[in-house]
Amino acid sequence: MSDTPGDQPTDPPTRDPGHESLREYAESAIAEDDTLLAARERAHELGAAAVSPAVGATLCLLTRLTDARNVVEIGTGAGVSGLWLLAGMRADGVLTTIDPDSEHQRAARVAFAAAGVASSRTRLINGRAADVLPRLADASYDVVFVDGAVIDQPRYVTEGLRLLRPGGVLLVHDATADGRIADPSQTDPETSAARTAALMISEDDGLLPVVIPLGRGLLAAARTAPTDDA
Numbered sequence: 001m002s003d004t005p006g007d008q009p010t011d012p013p014t015r016d017p018g019h020e021s022l023r024e025y026a027e028s029a030i031a032e033d034d035t036l037l038a039a040r041e042r043a044h045e046l047g048a049a050a051v052s053p054a055v056g057a058t059l060c061l062l063t064r065l066t067d068a069r070n071v072v073e074i075g076t077g078a079g080v081s082g083l084w085l086l087a088g089m090r091a092d093g094v095l096t097t098i099d100p101d102s103e104h105q106r107a108a109r110v111a112f113a114a115a116g117v118a119s120s121r122t123r124l125i126n127g128r129a130a131d132v133l134p135r136l137a138d139a140s141y142d143v144v145f146v147d148g149a150v151i152d153q154p155r156y157v158t159e160g161l162r163l164l165r166p167g168g169v170l171l172v173h174d175a176t177a178d179g180r181i182a183d184p185s186q187t188d189p190e191t192s193a194a195r196t197a198a199l200m201i202s203e204d205d206g207l208l209p210v211v212i213p214l215g216r217g218l219l220a221a222a223r224t225a226p227t228d229d230a
């Protein structure tokens, strides 16, 4: 056995050393305008954890790619994600956004008005998603964005899939339960709920899912559109 320092065994790295800096780069590459920054500040004051800038930009990109006219959001918060979704939607698109907290929705209204969004483009519904979602029509939304309590993700995925049109996209934020989902020893109710929701999506043959490791984790799943020969 050699005693030169270069031959000493070293512990394998527990994680890719570039991982965090890559995430930081992805976040810092997104510049938010003053309206978004003010909405983010209000979200912070109200304790309504907003999507990160890179998650917001991804929401905008995916709504743009689906040419979204009708979007439903569970968890309005102070409107940060709403601003990003609206920026990607068609100019005549309507964002339906649900939240039981009227203070959060007041802050979101301020954000939408500051961004010059016409009031006809937003439908803010003050209520619990479990009560509101069953009243929304089947297969009539281009994008469904889930950002409420993690524990409720399975029921929101069930309802979201009912609402989604063929070719539409389901987006679940905090899909990794803060990264715990990959660790089988984590069996707390929140992690189990996130795991159940992810399984429901991955086992559905009509969906093309991917986990995007930005912010608190974004699970995106496109509903496959029927082909002519189907």
Ligand SMILES: C[S@@+](CC[C@H](N)C(=O)[O-])C[C@H]1O[C@@H](n2cnc3c(N)ncnc32)[C@H](O)[C@@H]1O
Binding pocket: 043, 048, 049, 050, 051, 074, 075, 076, 077, 078, 079, 080, 081, 082, 098, 099, 100, 101, 104, 127, 128, 129, 130, 147, 148, 149
């Ligand atoms: C993480 S924050 C949403 C942040 C927002 N999407 C954004 O990025 O700006 C979660 C929101 O879900 C709302 N919420 C809590 N319970 C809910 C429920 N049962 N139905 C719908 N929204 C709920 C909270 O009031 C809070 O505003």
